[in-house]
Amino acid sequence: MAIEKVAMIGAGAMGGGMTLLMAENGISVSIQDPSSKTVDALIKSAEEQGIHSKLSKYENYKDLCASLGSPKVIFFSLPHGTVGDTVVEGLYKYLDKGDVIVDCSNEEWGNTQRRQGKLVAQGVYYIGCGVSGGYQAARRGPSMCPGGQEAALDIMMPLFEKMAAKATDGTPCVAKIGMGGAGHYVKMIHNGIEHGMMSCISEAWEIMNKHMGMKYDDIGKVFEKWSAEGELKNTFLVKIGAEICEQKDKSGHHVLGDVQDKVVQDIDGSEGTGIWSNTQATSLHVPAPTLSTAHYLRIVSAFRGQRKHVAETFHGSFLPQKFSFSSASEQDAFIEDLRLAVYSTCLAAYVQGISIIDVADKQNKWCIDFENIVKIWRAGCIIQADHISSLLAAIFHPTSTSPHKNHNLLYEPTIVADLKKGFESLKRVVAKGVQENCVVPSMSATLEWLKYSGNLELPTQFYEAELDYFGKHMYDSKKLDGKTDSEESLPETGKRHFEWKPA
Numbered sequence: 001m002a003i004e005k006v007a008m009i010g011a012g013a014m015g016g017g018m019t020l021l022m023a024e025n026g027i028s029v030s031i032q033d034p035s036s037k038t039v040d041a042l043i044k045s046a047e048e049q050g051i052h053s054k055l056s057k058y059e060n061y062k063d064l065c066a067s068l069g070s071p072k073v074i075f076f077s078l079p080h081g082t083v084g085d086t087v088v089e090g091l092y093k094y095l096d097k098g099d100v101i102v103d104c105s106n107e108e109w110g111n112t113q114r115r116q117g118k119l120v121a122q123g124v125y126y127i128g129c130g131v132s133g134g135y136q137a138a139r140r141g142p143s144m145c146p147g148g149q150e151a152a153l154d155i156m157m158p159l160f161e162k163m164a165a166k167a168t169d170g171t172p173c174v175a176k177i178g179m180g181g182a183g184h185y186v187k188m189i190h191n192g193i194e195h196g197m198m199s200c201i202s203e204a205w206e207i208m209n210k211h212m213g214m215k216y217d218d219i220g221k222v223f224e225k226w227s228a229e230g231e232l233k234n235t236f237l238v239k240i241g242a243e244i245c246e247q248k249d250k251s252g253h254h255v256l257g258d259v260q261d262k263v264v265q266d267i268d269g270s271e272g273t274g275i276w277s278n279t280q281a282t283s284l285h286v287p288a289p290t291l292s293t294a295h296y297l298r299i300v301s302a303f304r305g306q307r308k309h310v311a312e313t314f315h316g317s318f319l320p321q322k323f324s325f326s327s328a329s330e331q332d333a334f335i336e337d338l339r340l341a342v343y344s345t346c347l348a349a350y351v352q353g354i355s356i357i358d359v360a361d362k363q364n365k366w367c368i369d370f371e372n373i374v375k376i377w378r379a380g381c382i383i384q385a386d387h388i389s390s391l392l393a394a395i396f397h398p399t400s401t402s403p404h405k406n407h408n409l410l411y412e413p414t415i416v417a418d419l420k421k422g423f424e425s426l427k428r429v430v431a432k433g434v435q436e437n438c439v440v441p442s443m444s445a446t447l448e449w450l451k452y453s454g455n456l457e458l459p460t461q462f463y464e465a466e467l468d469y470f471g472k473h474m475y476d477s478k479k480l481d482g483k484t485d486s487e488e489s490l491p492e493t494g495k496r497h498f499e500w501k502p503a
């Protein structure tokens with residue numbers, strides 16, 4: 001049965017956009033938001049866009065629920081955490097068996113599963129559906145990442161398919177992701193990957209601008225070229241990077257020139273995906289340094305006042321240095337290195353993110369469909385990148401003969417070939433960056449990750465000895481225990497202790 005009427009709770013940037021998108025697709029939307037003005041503005045905007053009589057405003061949950069058909073379908077687009085809990089609490093008594101809540105917020109997946117558990121007793125479904133692409137995509141068609149009970153997903157898929165962004169082959173960028181909180185989990189990791197990608201693109205921008213003295217418009221042209229062909233073709237964040245570099249305000253000044261260097265949403269709590277994805281990486285024992293260094297850069301950036309103090313006390317001793325090139329071709333060669341360094345870092349962010357999802361999936365038994373993740377990440381979403389998408393599509397295609405185990409993409413020949421191709425460029429960029437005091441956290445972390453991930457002579461040989469010396473933490477002997485390492489089983493405590501210095 002086609003859904004003709006839904007509710008939207010939370011009519012801000014995303015909820016408002018999705019409301020208009022659904023209304024445009026013939027769906028009536030009952031809206032509830034604490035700000036009457038927000039809802040009035042949305043209804044006015046719908047009329048101005050030729051969408052007539054599809055939206056109505058409700059002040060309370062009783063009337064809102066009474067306005068819906070059966071099953072009631074209620075979308076959320078809300079701040080994460082307690083707000084969602086309060087709304088579920090308020091709605092609870094008006095919900096009936098078979099009703100569906102579709103939470104399109106960036107909600108923490110544990111909250112999603114807790115709410116699913118609470119509502120299941122009443123037979124009410126709760127879908128955690130991460131949406132991506134920002135407010136423009138919410139209006140035009142976002143990438144949608146729904147997870148939850150199969151029966152609820154079956155009810156919702158036809159509407160989701162209407163709403164979602166369409167890939168170049170016309171297929172919608174929405175698919176069933178898995179059970180429980182899988183949808184919100186995958187969206188969370190999408191944002192973790194997004195942060196790694198944004199960090200390296202920003203690091204490249206800073207090198208070109210502050211160290212190479214390139215003007216915004218010229219950097220814009222470089223980004224345009226990068227996103228037109230090759231490994232970074234149609235990489236959304238590079239593409240919008242070009243527009244950001246070139247955009248001028250009414251008085252002819254570059255808007256970017258006036259943007260302060262602060263990212264605050266982790267600190268003010270308005271977004272949590274970066275914190276959660278990094279917490280997941282460490283607690284699931286997945287090395288994700290590209291994601292986590294990007295996150296540390298965001299954190300330090302937020303505290304500008306503290307940076308100011310530190311700058312006065314000691315930062316002056318490592319001020320950014322200008323690059324000097326002996327010829328234009330040498331500069332062009334460096335820009336090509338930069339392109340490959342950015343690509344390698346973006347690819348590393350994907351590899352690390354997929355590994356986190358894989359471990360969480362096994363632990364939570366969500367049965368995540370990785371092929372569907374690739375489908376969702378083709379268009380509409382912030383991390384869309386044509387080349388990476390085609391690599392992943394081949395790897396996760398059902399007929400693929402790829403040797404992957406545990407979805408560790410470092411086992412994949414095509415991924416390894418690209419990372420190998422980018423390695424020397426990444427190294428040259430990081431080396432120059434280190435030399436000239438550039439801020440290159442995500443690129444240098446990626447380089448280190450590449451160096452240590454397949455290394456059988458790590459400095460942890462010495463580390464382990466120190467641990468055994470002071471803590472009797474035990475170690476494995478190279479001679480006696482070395483052959484026991486296995487990919488599948490969990491690492492075990494060492495079997496030996498040496499009495500380095502008797503107590």
Ligand SMILES: NC(=O)C1=CN([C@@H]2O[C@H](COP(=O)(O)OP(=O)(O)OC[C@H]3O[C@@H](n4cnc5c(N)ncnc54)[C@H](OP(=O)(O)O)[C@@H]3O)[C@@H](O)[C@H]2O)C=CC1
Pocket residue numbers: 009010011012013014015032033034035038077078079080083086087104105106107131132133134135270271
């Ligand atoms: N902006 C983006 O690019 C993206 C955001 N998201 C996620 O989507 C969600 C919404 O984000 P966004 O639209 O940007 O944020 P907004 O702040 O623009 O929208 C949130 C809306 O929820 C309303 N709200 C707050 N409390 C309640 C409540 N108790 N009942 C009903 N409505 C309430 C707010 O009203 P008021 O302002 O009056 O408090 C506001 O209108 C977030 O979870 C965000 O992480 C996901 C993808 C992209």
Ligand SMILES: O=C(CO)[C@H](O)[C@H](O)COP(=O)(O)O
Pocket residue numbers: 106131132133134191194265266271272273274382
């Ligand atoms: O979810 C998003 C995109 O995918 C939103 O744009 C989100 O607001 C980004 O915020 P953050 O950088 O803190 O994750």
